[in-house]
Amino acid sequence: MTAKPKFAMYWAASCGGCEIAVLNIHEKILDVDANFDVVFWPVAMDAKYKDVEAMEDGSILLTLFNGGIRNDENEHIAKLLRKKSKILVAFGSCANEGCIPGLANLSDSREIVHTAFNTISTDNPNQIYPRTAFDVPEGEIHIPNILPVLKTLDQVVDVDYYMPGCPPESHQIAAVIDLVVQVLQGKAELPPKGTVIGAGNSTVCDECKRTRNVKVIKSFERIYNMQIDPALCLLEQGIPCNGPATRSGCNARCPAAGAQCIGCYGPAEGVLDYGARLISAFASVLDAKEPEEIDHILDGLVDPTGQFYRFNLAGSLLKAGVPAWKAESTHEKEKV
Amino acid sequence: MTENFEPTIIGFTCNWCSYRAADLAGTARMKYAPNVRLIRLMCSGRLDPTFVLRALSSGADGVMITGCHPGECHYIEQNYKALRRYLLLKRVLKGLGIEPERVKLIWASAAEGAKFASETTAFVEEIRKLGPLNWGKARDQLPVISEPIQREEVAA
Ligand code: SF4
Ligand code: SF4
Ligand code: FES
Numbered sequence: 036m037t038a039k040p041k042f043a044m045y046w047a048a049s050c051g052g053c054e055i056a057v058l059n060i061h062e063k064i065l066d067v068d069a070n071f072d073v074v075f076w077p078v079a080m081d082a083k084y085k086d087v088e089a090m091e092d093g094s095i096l097l098t099l100f101n102g103g104i105r106n107d108e109n110e111h112i113a114k115l116l117r118k119k120s121k122i123l124v125a126f127g128s129c130a131n132e133g134c135i136p137g138l139a140n141l142s143d144s145r146e147i148v149h150t151a152f153n154t155i156s157t158d159n160p161n162q163i164y165p166r167t168a169f170d171v172p173e174g175e176i177h178i179p180n181i182l183p184v185l186k187t188l189d190q191v192v193d194v195d196y197y198m199p200g201c202p203p204e205s206h207q208i209a210a211v212i213d214l215v216v217q218v219l220q221g222k223a224e225l226p227p228k229g230t231v232i233g234a235g236n237s238t239v240c241d242e243c244k245r246t247r248n249v250k251v252i253k254s255f256e257r258i259y260n261m262q263i264d265p266a267l268c269l270l271e272q273g274i275p276c277n278g279p280a281t282r283s284g285c286n287a288r289c290p291a292a293g294a295q296c297i298g299c300y301g302p303a304e305g306v307l308d309y310g311a312r313l314i315s316a317f318a319s320v321l322d323a324k325e326p327e328e329i330d331h332i333l334d335g336l337v338d339p340t341g342q343f344y345r346f347n348l349a350g351s352l353l354k355a356g357v358p359a360w361k362a363e364s365t366h367e368k369e370k371v
Numbered sequence: 372m373t374e375n376f377e378p379t380i381i382g383f384t385c386n387w388c389s390y391r392a393a394d395l396a397g398t399a400r401m402k403y404a405p406n407v408r409l410i411r412l413m414c415s416g417r418l419d420p421t422f423v424l425r426a427l428s429s430g431a432d433g434v435m436i437t438g439c440h441p442g443e444c445h446y447i448e449q450n451y452k453a454l455r456r457y458l459l460l461k462r463v464l465k466g467l468g469i470e471p472e473r474v475k476l477i478w479a480s481a482a483e484g485a486k487f488a489s490e491t492t493a494f495v496e497e498i499r500k501l502g503p504l505n506w507g508k509a510r511d512q513l514p515v516i517s518e519p520i521q522r523e524e525v526a527a
Binding site: 310312314315326351356357 | 419420421423424425427428441448451452454455456458459460462463465466467468469506
């Protein structure tokens, strides 16, 4: 055993991009190794849940948790790591607000399983579906139960810090690691609990270099359909850019590259509901007063729910769509 | 079930017109459905869609927004902004599987107490037909699905 503080990283319902982003900090990763004893990190090393269970409560100094809570295994590990960690960070959009996996909250989770095992590209002639418990000669084996809705980490356990982004930008991760190392050396203090770290306090628009005039638009455009002015605000050109509601921290990467912000850094400081903020922002720029004309312009916004909640559905005020909420009450539960 | 269902409705009313219309309806002792809890805003343009989502997620079955007639807003054009937000919000609600009719925008001037009363009653009846939304309750009662899908049920 070394005397170095312990570090853990875990992935629940996520794509793995957050893990890549951590490795993408290049030689800074050596600081992690120099300053921490990595005790649990499934993507990088072999460790078993029972090893974590055997650890003393609060013995891991820092845990970066990425991924949403999609099944009861995710939930169990979230609770376990909460107990074992001093500092638990919701790392990346999935853990913070559900992200793309959270879009499943628009559907009945049984439909999701059904689709996965029944699409045209699935070879499943005997209609075999996974069962969560199964008897084999050696005993009963289990796979995790899917939950009716995907939850964010702080809907399941107490979270100390939030680090947004899909994935968090490498320079932001490096800065956070620097800070933690400085704290360990007694040269800096931890921010107050609940702070959003590794991001800015304003909006993507604030960091965006594009010129802004008065925004008034007569139609929504799609980026592949038009010649984009390289210097002018995208929203002013009718491109549905989510910059006005999105937290800064990425240096407005997407608008800089000519694409609209889709909101991966989540709600800006003080925004209670990301979608609601964008409804306000978009409605403000439309140049129309008659209901028919307004509706005609809005027809150009192909999927408003997806546009406004692509990353934030599980973390929004409503958290899920009706099919997900109603799943349990409208389906008769039968045993196989 | 819907027969003895009393909808809970939150109404966001503009100080200069419909809030006074509601007052007028009250002082004139007009009868209208008691289901609406009014919240006064200075103008319908103050209506942040967050308020509506907050109301629905905390147990309201419907939300009513009222403002001055087009062209009569005391802050010039803010009621048009409210109209645009409302029309966009309805589309988002539809995408979430919520009946867009659960949110309604009504124009009523300070003199239109009778209109305010009748529109309110009509809206309450519409929501009564739609039934309870039960958002908050649905959330508290979420259990774990232990058998995601039934093999036989699907094969049949
Ligand atoms: S709306 Fe988009 S393009 Fe316009 S300033 Fe904001 S981030 Fe930049
Ligand atoms: S511009 Fe928007 S979508 Fe692009 S990286 Fe930044 S926050 Fe994410
Ligand atoms: S003042 Fe009544 S809607 Fe603006």
